[in-house]
Amino acid sequence: MSEIAATSAVVAAIGIVRSHGARGGVGRRRGSGVHAVRGVSLDVKAGEIHGLVGQSGAGKSTLARVLALLERPDAGEVRYGGERVDNLAAALLRQRRRTAQIVFQDPGTALDPLQRVRAIVEEPLIVHGLHEGAGRRRRIDELLAAVGLASDDEFLGRYPRELSGGERQRLAIARALACEPRALILDEPVSALDVSIRGQVLNVLVELRERLGLAMLLVAHDLALVGEVCDRVSVMLAGRIVEAGAAAAVLGSPLHPHTRFLVDSSLGAGSGHESEAAHRDADGAEAAACPSLRSCERAADDCRDEPELRQHHPGHWVACYFPEDR
Numbered sequence: 239m240s241e242i243a244a245t246s247a248v249v250a251a252i253g254i255v256r257s258h259g260a261r262g263g264v265g266r267r268r269g270s271g272v273h274a275v276r277g278v279s280l281d282v283k284a285g286e287i288h289g290l291v292g293q294s295g296a297g298k299s300t301l302a303r304v305l306a307l308l309e310r311p312d313a314g315e316v317r318y319g320g321e322r323v324d325n326l327a328a329a330l331l332r333q334r335r336r337t338a339q340i341v342f343q344d345p346g347t348a349l350d351p352l353q354r355v356r357a358i359v360e361e362p363l364i365v366h367g368l369h370e371g372a373g374r375r376r377r378i379d380e381l382l383a384a385v386g387l388a389s390d391d392e393f394l395g396r397y398p399r400e401l402s403g404g405e406r407q408r409l410a411i412a413r414a415l416a417c418e419p420r421a422l423i424l425d426e427p428v429s430a431l432d433v434s435i436r437g438q439v440l441n442v443l444v445e446l447r448e449r450l451g452l453a454m455l456l457v458a459h460d461l462a463l464v465g466e467v468c469d470r471v472s473v474m475l476a477g478r479i480v481e482a483g484a485a486a487a488v489l490g491s492p493l494h495p496h497t498r499f500l501v502d503s504s505l506g507a508g509s510g511h512e513s514e515a516a517h518r519d520a521d522g523a524e525a526a527a528c529p530s531l532r533s534c535e536r537a538a539d540d541c542r543d544e545p546e547l548r549q550h551h552p553g554h555w556v557a558c559y560f561p562e563d564r
Contacts, residue, residue, distance in 0.1 A: 247281035248421045248453035249305055249338050253314035254278045256300050274300040276477040282421060282453040289468035289485060290457045296474040298457045302425045306340035307331060336366060339414035343426035345406035349398040356394040358409060362416040381412040385442050404435035408442060421453040440467060461504040465489045473497045476529035479547055483554035493550055493561035495534040536560045
């Protein structure tokens, strides 16, 4: 990713490294342990949905939490609108967090079960000093309307347990919007919902993107969903981006063997062998090698040195010595 892209993007990661602590963590050094994210760079621009895909354990959720400033990176930079924000002091960090808000996978655990709907939406307004008196009530009404929820007294008095799964997730989105962010980081926002209501929540997100010009990072494992709503896609494997570009190109003509495996699996054509091998490599076997070394039919001696992400076609990047066009 170029420095120009990082500067113009609403949210950008530059060379992010983030480790999970090793067992027996007394006295361990910061950055020791399992590398969940290894040198990842990506950007999300205003008015676009950038999909982040990969298998469980690839590092997607860790990267999302770092970009939302819920975790600090061990190395690299997080930038909002070109400004580095991961190294700010606590007071400034709190202000900048308004720029990018995160929506988690399970609204049932993300929402305070002891708060009513009104308090859940109102709390960010109070914390950040946004709106007063009657203006605050109008803002609550606007936020709930924006996600397709009622704002009458009866609904405002409900607890999360009294809402459906779709209503809870839309409420979580309304709470995120209360801070007037420029970006939403969506960590599997519909995977915990029934199929019948996933489309409703996705439609809300697409409408918000179009109406407010929001930048959105969509973490997902459902490639059909990603292909339907995303403008660009980045594919993660073993903590790194192995392929990135326009959604139609990456999913329609994948260059990396792991991307091809994910696409084939989504179509019911995957064998499952690549999945097991990828996880063995990610656990540390031949850590300096390409993470698809054991599973790729085109692997060669060169692949024992992990390839860098390079542009293979204009706007289409891949970390592979032998990318294969279909």
